[in-house]
Amino acid sequence: MHSVTPPRDKKRVLVFDTTLRDGEQAPGFSMSPEDKVTMAKALCELGVDVIEAGFAAASPGDAEAVRRVAGEVEGPVFCSLSRASEEDIRTAYGALQSAPKRRIHIFLSTSPIHRAAKLNMSAKEVLDCAVRSVTFARTLFDDVEFSAEDAIRTEREFLGDVMEAVAEAGATTLNIPDTVGYSTPQEIGEIFAEVARRVERFPDAVISAHCHNDLGMAVANTLSAVANGARQVEVAVNGIGERAGNCALEEVVMALKTRSDLFGVHTGVDTTKLVQTSRLLSALTRSPVVRNKAIVGINAFAHEAGIHQQPMRSCAPKMWALLAHDWCSANTPVATPSHSVRNLWAIV
Numbered sequence: 001m002h003s004v005t006p007p008r009d010k011k012r013v014l015v016f017d018t019t020l021r022d023g024e025q026a027p028g029f030s031m032s033p034e035d036k037v038t039m040a041k042a043l044c045e046l047g048v049d050v051i052e053a054g055f056a057a058a059s060p061g062d063a064e065a066v067r068r069v070a071g072e073v074e075g076p077v078f079c080s081l082s083r084a085s086e087e088d089i090r091t092a093y094g095a096l097q098s099a100p101k102r103r104i105h106i107f108l109s110t111s112p113i114h115r116a117a118k119l120n121m122s123a124k125e126v127l128d129c130a131v132r133s134v135t136f137a138r139t140l141f142d143d144v145e146f147s148a149e150d151a152i153r154t155e156r157e158f159l160g161d162v163m164e165a166v167a168e169a170g171a172t173t174l175n176i177p178d179t180v181g182y183s184t185p186q187e188i189g190e191i192f193a194e195v196a197r198r199v200e201r202f203p204d205a206v207i208s209a210h211c212h213n214d215l216g217m218a219v220a221n222t223l224s225a226v227a228n229g230a231r232q233v234e235v236a237v238n239g240i241g242e243r244a245g246n247c248a249l250e251e252v253v254m255a256l257k258t259r260s261d262l263f264g265v266h267t268g269v270d271t272t273k274l275v276q277t278s279r280l281l282s283a284l285t286r287s288p289v290v291r292n293k294a295i296v297g298i299n300a301f302a303h304e305a306g307i308h309q310q311p312m313r314s315c316a317p318k319m320w321a322l323l324a325h326d327w328c329s330a331n332t333p334v335a336t337p338s339h340s341v342r343n344l345w346a347i348v
């Protein structure tokens with residue numbers, strides 16, 4: 001069994017962009033179908049591997065948006081979110097018909113709190129439903145992602161049982177979401193390492209991270225997941241998404257690139273296009289990023305203190321790690337400050 005985007009290169013991290021689904025569903029970030037097509041074209045140029053175009057079964061409008069994006073943009077894999085039901089899976093399949101490369105992304109809660117309060121299902125019923133939905137999805141899709149919603153608060157043994165069972169049933173991507181943005185880098189690293197051991201006998205299955213930023217650790221947690229075996233990261237441009245948002249695409253991609261000495265992996269993203277993609281999203285959603293936002297904020301490479309300006313002018317690539325990379329030419333590096341002191345560099 002093969003994914004449409006198999007990680008033949010074990011050092012390649014797939015970038016799954018959910019700006020148009022998890023990002024767009026957050027208040028203040030809604031986009032028209034035309035805006036979604038514009039954004040999807042930019043994401044395609046940026047070089048993401050998978051675009052989650054929406055949640056087709058959520059409403060006829062969502063299905064139409066998925067249909068338009070998948071039909072008008074070429075390149076990456078297009079994906080629709082889906083509950084673990086045949087009806088949802090069929091709706092997603094219908095909406096993705098025109099995409100040459102398509103994926104279904106099935107989610108089902110696995111944590112005890114969600115099993116009791118949201119699903120009213122036992123652990124055994126959840127496991128059976130997960131397997132049943134993946135088995136059915138494989139009759140329509142070659143590329144099936146399964147997400148154990150609220151995975152981080154799921155008993156580790158049970159999470160491993162579910163991931164092993166859905167991999168056996170044909171899931172090609174195994175997503176472990178920190179749905180409530182609750183984990184820490186150390187904890188999530190342990191969870192990913194444990195799941196990776198449980199699914200070792202499915203070497204083609206890609207383990208994926210989906211982290212929310214409620215405690216400000218979505219990027220750190222995603223990086224820890226990568227260090228412990230994740231080969232897909234689920235991200236959104238500017239980190240938009242539910243509540244405090246998703247893992248920011250630009251931050252995790254630049255962290256992996258800048259610290260390739262630590263992570264030893266790479267993505268397919270063209271980092272010279274990060275700033276323009278960020279600004280396009282801001283324009284479409286009328287939501288500018290804060291000035292000091294890492295990587296894409298207009299102050300991200302501006303120095304007000306003279307102590308930093310002088311070395312920036314004289315030997316920027318050596319002094320400033322990120323400037324050694326080519327991507328930031330679109331971001332202004334030096335501000336005109338009120339706090340500058342000439343040549344402070346000389347006394348440091």
Ligand SMILES: [Zn+2]
Nearest residue numbers: 022179210242
């Ligand atoms: Zn999410």
